[in-house]
Structure formats: structure tokens, C-alpha cells
Amino acid sequence: MRKLSVFESISVDGFFTDAEGDMSWAKPAERDPELDAFSKDSSTRGGTLIFGRVTYEMMAGFWTSDMAKQMMPEVAGGMNASPKIVFSKTLASADWAGTRLVKTDPVAEIRRLKQESGPDMCILGSGSIVSQLSAAGLIDAYQFVVVPVVIGKGRSLFETVRDPFPIKLESSRAFPSGRVLLTYSKEVPGGKQPG
Amino acid sequence: MRKLSVFESISVDGFFTDAEGDMSWAKPAERDPELDAFSKDSSTRGGTLIFGRVTYEMMAGFWTSDMAKQMMPEVAGGMNASPKIVFSKTLASADWAGTRLVKTDPVAEIRRLKQESGPDMCILGSGSIVSQLSAAGLIDAYQFVVVPVVIGKGRSLFETVRDPFPIKLESSRAFPSGRVLLTYSKEVPGGKQPG
Numbered sequence: 001m002r003k004l005s006v007f008e009s010i011s012v013d014g015f016f017t018d019a020e021g022d023m024s025w026a027k028p029a030e031r032d033p034e035l036d037a038f039s040k041d042s043s044t045r046g047g048t049l050i051f052g053r054v055t056y057e058m059m060a061g062f063w064t065s066d067m068a069k070q071m072m073p074e075v076a077g078g079m080n081a082s083p084k085i086v087f088s089k090t091l092a093s094a095d096w097a098g099t100r101l102v103k104t105d106p107v108a109e110i111r112r113l114k115q116e117s118g119p120d121m122c123i124l125g126s127g128s129i130v131s132q133l134s135a136a137g138l139i140d141a142y143q144f145v146v147v148p149v150v151i152g153k154g155r156s157l158f159e160t161v162r163d164p165f166p167i168k169l170e171s172s173r174a175f176p177s178g179r180v181l182l183t184y185s186k187e188v189p190g191g192k193q194p195g
Numbered sequence: 196m197r198k199l200s201v202f203e204s205i206s207v208d209g210f211f212t213d214a215e216g217d218m219s220w221a222k223p224a225e226r227d228p229e230l231d232a233f234s235k236d237s238s239t240r241g242g243t244l245i246f247g248r249v250t251y252e253m254m255a256g257f258w259t260s261d262m263a264k265q266m267m268p269e270v271a272g273g274m275n276a277s278p279k280i281v282f283s284k285t286l287a288s289a290d291w292a293g294t295r296l297v298k299t300d301p302v303a304e305i306r307r308l309k310q311e312s313g314p315d316m317c318i319l320g321s322g323s324i325v326s327q328l329s330a331a332g333l334i335d336a337y338q339f340v341v342v343p344v345v346i347g348k349g350r351s352l353f354e355t356v357r358d359p360f361p362i363k364l365e366s367s368r369a370f371p372s373g374r375v376l377l378t379y380s381k382e383v384p385g386g387k388q389p390g
């Protein structure tokens with residue numbers, strides 16, 4: 001069983017992008033070495049990264065740039081080396097190293113992949129994918145970095161969720177820059193978490 | 196100078212009510228004595244409570260009911276004894292003990308009150324009031340209780356905010372029920388917080 005998690009920066013008011021799809025509000029105003037160490041750790045674990053088209057195109061452009069390689073060499077190295085899946089009906093090809101383009105339904109494909117053995121999977125950004133897979137009960141863990149900014153209007157990660165669902169707090173951790181990492185797992189009725 | 200704070204329960208996806216104005220998703224599934232102690236503490240500090248009409252009507256009905264007085268006697272006592280202001284152009288009168296009805300612009304009235312001496316003020320619920328006063332830079336502190344529930348659609352506290360603004364993390368605290376209290380203060384350009 002491969003586990004599926006999401007890792008997202010969200011504003012205090014709960015959005016992962018602003019109304020125009022911009023995420024620059026999430027950029028730290030100053031360096032936060034503790035957060036950098038955490039990001040480096042997370043990005044070099046070798047899991048499979050999962051994207052929708054919009055986040056994929058943004059990240060593929062960013063992490064392969066000389067700028068990103070200079071500014072955050074370890075994270076860029078980890079991102080570029082990781083196996084990746086992008087879900088898109090419109091992309092003709094996906095050239096970022098290690099990417100497999102999947103044109104079929106994300107829910108069916110992820111359900112299939114979770115039955116296989118292999119590295120764990122992590123969704124970054126990609127609100128429409130998070131929304132669909134959450135509603136289908138396929139996400140095992142959520143990591144939210146709450147950025148200390150109010151943006152007013154934006155896109156939610158859960159905009160197609162119709163039935164409210166509880167999740168289980170696993171831990172919270174404040175970083176020196178004022179970001180707070182909230183880690184949740186899927187709430188299993190009866191209270192027992194799967195191993 | 197009277198300080199103005201907000202105290203709000205929000206879903207993981209950042210909403211303070213669902214799309215129909217319902218807040219029952221925020222009710223703890225089980226008792227959390229640590230959170231109860233915190234609520235009791237907060238509600239008996241004697242500050243002035245600030246409301247918009249919708250939250251006022253809901254809370255006035257709830258906290259004066261025999262049910263609330265039996266279930267949470269200290270919190271009900273504190274709520275009923277506190278001085279209160281409700282902003283509404285449509286209410287004819289406001290009968291909950293200690294309430295003053297204000298029919299003029301909340302921004303102007305709060306600006307005036309903050310110049311006076313007197314108890315600190317705290318907004319509960321009342322998204323449209325939070326939104327207006329945030330945009331006007333009048334809120335000194337934010338306390339959010341992040342409830343471990345995803346609700347998908349709802350109302351944001353900041354829906355009329357047009358220009359994103361940073362806030363400063365003061366502390367984070369996880370409660371046994373999986374709620375996380377995030378406390379922020381107004382970010383003052385240059386970094387110094389007012390005393």
C-alpha cells in the first residue's frame with residue numbers, strides 16, 4: 001500500500017493561491033533556516049510527486065531554472081530527481097525529468113497506484129486534484145504550512161468537497177518565520193488509524 | 196487605548212460558517228477539558244464583546260438559554276455579564292443584558308472607542324465586521340481556533356479584504372481535541388509591536 005499525502009502552503013484565510021493563481025504571498029519575507037531544513041528533508045525523501053497541470057507547469061519551470069538551483073540547491077536537486085505524475089487531459093507531453101503524463105481520471109489512477117507497492121506519493125499545490133482525491137477518501141495525510149498572511153480572496157484546496165469531513169491532528173510546529181506546520185491524518189471512523 | 200481582538204473558530208479550509216451560516220461543524224465531537232478551561236478564562240475577562248447582527252442574534256439566544264447555562268455555566272455567566280456592542284442598521288432593539296445597539300458605521304465607531312480608556316474589546320464571529328475592521332487596520336490581535344474539519348464551502352472572515360496583509364504569529368497551541376489555537380498580532384511595518 002502506497003500512502004498519499006498533500007503538502008501545501010495556505011494563507012491564514014485558507015487559500016493556496018490568490019484569485020489570479022498567484023502564490024507570491026507565500027514567499028517568506030526573510031530566510032527561515034529551520035523551515036529550509038524541513039523543506040530540504042521533505043524534498044529529498046524520494047517519494048512520487050503528484051501534480052495537476054497548472055502546478056506542474058509552474059514548478060517544472062521554476063525548479064529547472066538556474067535561479068532555483070542556485071538559491072535552493074538541495075530542494076531543487078530533490079524536486080528534479082523525484083519521480084512525478086501529472087494529471088492533464090490537455091498536455092501533449094511532460095518533459096520535466098522523471099514525469100509520467102496521465103490523461104485518465106485521477107481518482108481511478110490513484111486508487112490503482114495505492115494498491116501497488118512503491119514509494120509514497122505527495123501532492124503539491126494542485127487544488128483540483130486535492131479536492132477530487134479528498135472527496136474520494138484517498139488522502140492519508142495532510143501537511144499545511146499556514147503562512148501568516150491574509151489574502152482576502154483566493155482558491156481553496158477543497159472547493160469541490162460537498163460533505164464536511166473531520167481530519168485528525170497529528171502535530172503542530174511553529175517556525176521562526178511565523179509559519180505553522182499543521183499535520184493531519186485521515187480520520188478513520190472508530191478512531192483507529194491504519195498502520 | 197483600548198485594544199481590539201478577534202476570537203474565531205475556523206475550519207481547516209479557513210471558513211467561520213458554512214455556506215448556510217451554520218457553525219455546528221465547529222462543535223467538539225468529545226469534551227476537551229483543556230479547551231473548556233481556556234474558553235472559561237477568555238469569557239470571564241470582562242472585556243467588551245463586539246458583534247454584527249447575525250452572530251449577536253445567535254449568541255443572545257444561545258447563551259441565555261437554560262441549556263447553555265447548564266452545560267457551560269461559567270462561560271454562559273461570563274458571556275451574559277460582559278458589556279456588548281452590536282452593529283446593525285436593522286435591529287430595533289437589543290435586549291441581551293449589557294448590550295448597546297450602534298446603528299452607525301463600525302469603522303468610525305471602533306476608531307473612536309479605541310481612543311478612549313476602558314476594557315479591551317473582542318469580536319466573536321461577525322465576519323462582515325472582522326472584514327471591515329481588518330481592512331481599516333483596526334484589529335490588534337487575532338485568535339483562531341482551527342477546528343480539524345474540512346467543510347468545502349463557506350464564508351471567510353476576510354471576504355472584503357482587497358490588499359493582502361501580513362500578520363505576526365505570537366503563539367500556537369494544540370489542544371487534546373485536535374483544535375489548534377493560533378494567535379497573531381497586527382504586523383507593524385518595521386517590525387515593532389505596539390506596547
